[in-house]
Amino acid sequence: MKAVLSVVLVLVVISSTIAKYIPKSGKRIPQTLSRGWGDQLIWAQTYEEALYWSRSRNKPLMVLFHLEDCPHSQALKKVFSENNEIQKILDEDFIVLNLVYETTDKHLSPDGQYVPRILFVDPSMTVRADINGRYSNRMYAYETGDINLLISNMQKAKKLLKAEL
Amino acid sequence: MKAVLSVVLVLVVISSTIAKYIPKSGKRIPQTLSRGWGDQLIWAQTYEEALYWSRSRNKPLMVLFHLEDCPHSQALKKVFSENNEIQKILDEDFIVLNLVYETTDKHLSPDGQYVPRILFVDPSMTVRADINGRYSNRMYAYETGDINLLISNMQKAKKLLKAEL
Numbered sequence: 001m002k003a004v005l006s007v008v009l010v011l012v013v014i015s016s017t018i019a020k021y022i023p024k025s026g027k028r029i030p031q032t033l034s035r036g037w038g039d040q041l042i043w044a045q046t047y048e049e050a051l052y053w054s055r056s057r058n059k060p061l062m063v064l065f066h067l068e069d070c071p072h073s074q075a076l077k078k079v080f081s082e083n084n085e086i087q088k089i090l091d092e093d094f095i096v097l098n099l100v101y102e103t104t105d106k107h108l109s110p111d112g113q114y115v116p117r118i119l120f121v122d123p124s125m126t127v128r129a130d131i132n133g134r135y136s137n138r139m140y141a142y143e144t145g146d147i148n149l150l151i152s153n154m155q156k157a158k159k160l161l162k163a164e165l
Numbered sequence: 166m167k168a169v170l171s172v173v174l175v176l177v178v179i180s181s182t183i184a185k186y187i188p189k190s191g192k193r194i195p196q197t198l199s200r201g202w203g204d205q206l207i208w209a210q211t212y213e214e215a216l217y218w219s220r221s222r223n224k225p226l227m228v229l230f231h232l233e234d235c236p237h238s239q240a241l242k243k244v245f246s247e248n249n250e251i252q253k254i255l256d257e258d259f260i261v262l263n264l265v266y267e268t269t270d271k272h273l274s275p276d277g278q279y280v281p282r283i284l285f286v287d288p289s290m291t292v293r294a295d296i297n298g299r300y301s302n303r304m305y306a307y308e309t310g311d312i313n314l315l316i317s318n319m320q321k322a323k324k325l326l327k328a329e330l
Contacts, residue, residue, distance in 0.1 A: 048268065
């Protein structure tokens with residue numbers, strides 16, 4: 001009896017020592033870099049990192065600005081992440097970055113800072129301000145119905161600038 | 166029989182439509198923002214975001230530079246992520262950012278770019294170059310045996326600069 005009790009005590013001590021940190025507010029789900037825009041894609045963490053990858057792999061970069069509490073962002077995220085054509089093209093031919101905070105680079109906000117907003121950057125580090133959506137007041141915004149336009153713009157971005165010279 | 170067959174066909178079509186994108190190389194584990202340094206912590210994605218949080222919440226920022234293929238980084242990550250005291254203090258009193266790429270801000274590399282490297286930034290946006298480890302040639306490096314020094318440095322960083330004035 002005593003032996004069993006001490007074994008139990010030892011186990012309790014061991015498990016409480018090994019136990020991982022849990023916040024007072026309860027266990028959290030680990031944050032993902034995808035933030036729901038495509039869990040199978042390999043996301044860059046920062047704009048600097050994304051530019052480095054884009055140059056070194058000679059692939060265009062897609063920068064996606066969004067916000068967790070913006071319903072337009074959330075609606076676009078749903079169709080974007082569930083669209084296998086978009087996911088496949090991005091995985092194979094693009095460097096991808098999604099940001100919930102603005103960068104200090106003004107070239108990424110040619111007509112202002114709003115979400116959702118999608119900018120393409122050529123491996124030559126030129127922001128493709130010429131590739132835009134259908135709204136004249138928010139040229140880089142896309143809505144859920146604009147998915148085919150987005151795919152066609154991705155095809156445009158795949159034609160690298162230096163190839164056009 | 167025919168009815169069963171058409172139901173099966175419909176089910177196949179539906180499931181292939183719903184099926185999520187899987188890369189040719191096989192399904193990947195979604196990337197986490199923690200990169201293994203503490204899945205329960207709330208990590209900033211970029212330095213700009215971290216500075217914004219630090220200022221607005223009046224909490225010091227810890228910036229952790231590391232590399233996935235650096236054995237010193239990996240060893241430190243293991244003791245760091247398993248140390249509940251570190252995890253608790255960071256969760257409650259700090260803004261945290263881990264980066265595998267350097268930023269453009271030279272203040273974050275006072276004695277060069279190396280990993281692992283830990284810098285503290287005061288909410289006043291001052292990089293605390295005065296808070297360093299035990300190696301004179303790599304002042305912001307920590308090894309697995311330096312965990313207690315790191316905790317004591319975290320306590321130092323918690324004393325905000327303006328409070329000292």
